[in-house]
Amino acid sequence: MKNLLIALSCLAVMSCSKQPESAPTPQAQSMGNLLESYYEDYLILNPLEATQIDDKRYNNILLNDISEAHRSKVASFCKQYQDSLQNYDRAALSTQDQLSYDILQFELALKTDLLKYPENLMPVQQFWGMTLTMPQLGSGKSYVTFKTVDDYEDFLGRIDGFTVWMDTAIVNMRKGLARGTTFPKILMERVLPQAKAMMVSDVKQSVFWGPIADMPATIGEKEKGELTTAYTDAIKTKIVPAYTKLYNFLKDEYIPKTRTTSGVGEIPNGKEYYQLMIKQYTTTELSPDSIFNLGKAEVARITREMEAVKEQVSFKGDLKAFFAYVNNDKKFMPYKTAQEVIDAYKAIETKIEPNLKKMFNMVPRSKFEVRQTEKFREASASAEYNLGSPDGVRPGIFYVPVPDPKTYNNAGMETLFLHEAIPGHHYQCMLQLENTELPRFRRTLGYSAYGEGWALYTESLGKELGLYTDPIQYFGHLGDEMHRAIRLVVDVGMHVKGWTREEAIKYMMENEPIAEQGAIAEIERYMAIPGQALSYKIGQLKISELRVRAEKELGDKFDLGLFHDEVLKYGNLPLSILDTRIKQWIEERKKV
Template sequence: MRNYIVTALFLPLFTLAAPLWAETESERLTRWLDDRYEEELAFSPMGLTELGRKQQYDQIDDYSEAALDAELAWQLGTVDDLRERFDYGALEPEAKVSYDYWVYRAERASNQAKWRRHDYVLDPVTSSHTDLPQFMINYHKVDTVQDMRDYIARLSGVARALGQLQARAAVAAGEGIRPPRFAYGVVIEQSRGMITGAPFENEGNPAPLWSDVLAKTAALREAGLVDDAQMQALRDRARAALVDEVGPAYRTLIAWLQQDRANADAQARGVHGLPDGGAYYAHRLRQYTTTDLSAEQVHQLGLEEVARIRGEMEAIREQVGFEGDLDAFFEYVRSDDRFYYPNTDAGRQAFIDETRHYLELIEDKLPQYFGILPKAGLEVRRVEAFRERDGASAFYEPGTADGSRPGVYYMHLSDMRANNRTDLQTTAYHEGDPGHHMQGSIALEREDLPLFRTNVWYSAYGEGWALYSELLAWEMGVYDNPYYDFGRLGAEIFRAIRLVVDTGMHAKGWSEERAVRYMLDNSAIPEASVRSEIQRYLVWPGQATSYKVGMLKILELRERAREALGDDFDIRDFHDLVLGGGSLPLDILERRVDEWIAAG
């Protein structure tokens, strides 16, 4: 430090503001990308909160089309600036990935904007109407009095956002774009749940947001940060925001949904029935698979994978000595009581406890297959009552890079007959380690990548990795129950079935019942879950295809590397490479692996 200061004293004045070392083009790019990503994050106060930051902590995102247009214009402008400022040929390979990835995201956003109104704004899966309260309850931490003031301000933002979502749904409906009628019923029911009970009604249990207000203000009182009078004043302000703003916004939304529901299709159909539906679905496949696969190619891939996996399932049927055919075995696994916990609180807790057991079982084996392990904790929880649905899929929500909030594996347990135990172990590895939790946490914890690469998510990569993790867990030798191994194959054929039914409904005109029957005929999944899944695909076209497409690409790249490197191949290095670059489009991931192979 002393030498640095002495040297600086003799520098010409105009050089004092310049760095005393020469940045490489790659370092300069990383700094530029981080600066731009900070600008991008400023468009989403909620995104900042989800990253554990208390910036714009009193604001809710702007859901209007005008806000989306403004962000897109900014994003496209950054690409022009990027191309003007940097010499691509002077970048190191990893920096070229970052450069190409930034451009890819902007081009993807531009393509998405063309179809924005085709995306259902209000449906049971993307669930903006419940995500807003869920965000307030699970993400807005209240550690100080100012945090609670910000919470109350955000309640006004929730009301405004609900109105913006309703306005966009109404514009789309005016263009003949509506989800199937069943989606209206679910959204209405869930929205009513947000305003059932106190303070929206004179009696009954506290509504979800009011319950959260009571808990968070009580915590401030227990911490000695407010006295009784101050706590009550905060509660009074929150009550006013809920009663005067949030409640009316939900009631207005419900009334519009009830009025428009009659215009929606009573018999659900895929997006082929929307204006320009074929082109829209082709776009959705490109977005979700990050490939150029056509609907017909995806459909055929699904049929081939279903046939292959059925063969492996037959082997397990024979191993356990079941005398009937595979269809009868599906029905046995689907219906026999031995494969279910009771539909009681004790049964639900047993399901959670067994899930935790299998996550602990695999933890000791992870260092044999990974050089980099996540630092963040993982919790297993039941979905909150206000957003729990019978038969709905389990899911994962990431923690923060600093570990202040753990990753959470959520399960819908309201109907235990929709939770077959043969699926339990596999789903734990998909949602937890080595699946979503490991992938998401390792990306968040990387400090040597541009920040955007640690946070961005692509379904083909993320869901592909999670499905690959189910197979990897089997390769790690943690399955000791043939029925649970059958469940693993059931989970894989489930994703292969998705290729068939998603393209069937959205590109080939399949009915909802035909899709339900195909899934029941080729899996042991309980019928309640099957029907819930098929409705999910109807309102979320293309997303269900990303899992198998991504998994097959990762397997293809692993075997390519194994063959090319021979004895020098190390599975830990391969996994660290795949996870260490963040969530990448599949073609960029493939290039990254090929460069690693070439480097030997």
């Protein structure tokens, strides 16, 4: 197994001197070195992210990232690079380097602030986290590949790291119980069946057996036998005992004592922590009250638009009845085969192509495909976009689950395509990944408010792109927008204003066409990851606001294609930094 020394490199910052315009200044060269050094050290502290970008150097490592030792290393890492940034004259840097400076400063400050709160005392919940990530990785169906003997041996190292992580999680959760820093009881009850599913008596029934069952023929018989024995032992003596220990701890000790309230505001310093979650997920300094009021206003506005569509199609009945009509009437389920559904999405791409060329100058080099979601995961999957590769070998893929084509509702297809595919996630993600002018750390950097905000903003381009001519398709768009607006209300409602889980579920069901089980899953997701659900609508509203500002201030000089270029060309940005950049661009355009 590989040995890894975590050594945070020090960078000597060069002094700035003037150079010819065509040559990078010493400060620019030094800034590039700093950003590269930062990213290398960042990957050491985040080996799973290294694996995601096909950097195999740390493939055998799963860090105990909830330990105090790890948190101390992160603190030192942040301090080192914060100190390094102080050696630069930001004003002397290029626009691109200024953005890198601002992003890195934002990132380091956020990481430092997060360390002030004991997130590591709440390491397990039902929506995401290591207890769910490891089975995904170990199945062989995620971004961890199992093609060579080294791949298999590397993952055995990660299983060893996982057992340490699980032991630490239980110790930390005991500390959390003593301090009142816990997740709600209902969420922990949801974890029990997840853990139970990993407690198999037959190793071949374990999700971690998948790579053994699908072992490549290129691996020799001797190595195959050795790996089969090693994985049998790892599942029996490490994976199953780790989940069994967690299950028993949760059932017998944790769940009986954990809190029954819904919001994170109920834990010590919870409201201050929630404000930091707002900053993390919206990349703004908005207050909970302002977000709550904004959500209420958006819900009211979208409701009025929904009522107008109902009147336009002469539907007799209230809005709830119209929801039921759109969801259940067979006229909105015209398909007989899955291929017909896929072809309908391809037709949307063809329909918008002429107008896309007028609205976007920058388009990805990578190819794009619409595919049906694989059968093995189709029943529980949602429509999603999967990144292509920057070398063009793997296309960007819009996956569409069609378990039963005869019940596939087409009412929201146009808005879904714009969001998940073109010009939503495919344009934004691939332009960022392909942009070699960005330093490496920015090509894969993601802020939910920007990425999801952009995708939601592109839904609003439907009419300009020649879509939403059918009122029902526009209603589908309004339904998706309503869902994101409701999130602003219920998220703040639970985490700051004392709303119960049940009150949040009721509010959601009263304002959008969603079944009770769907509403429960959504609300419990928001309970598990405070603030994340705010990012979509906040991001969309910010980008829309910036467009309106540019149109107003530039008048005849406004060009929508150039505006979109400016939003996309720098990659994923915190909204506060995007706001500053677009203001600068407006002033630059005024001088043209």
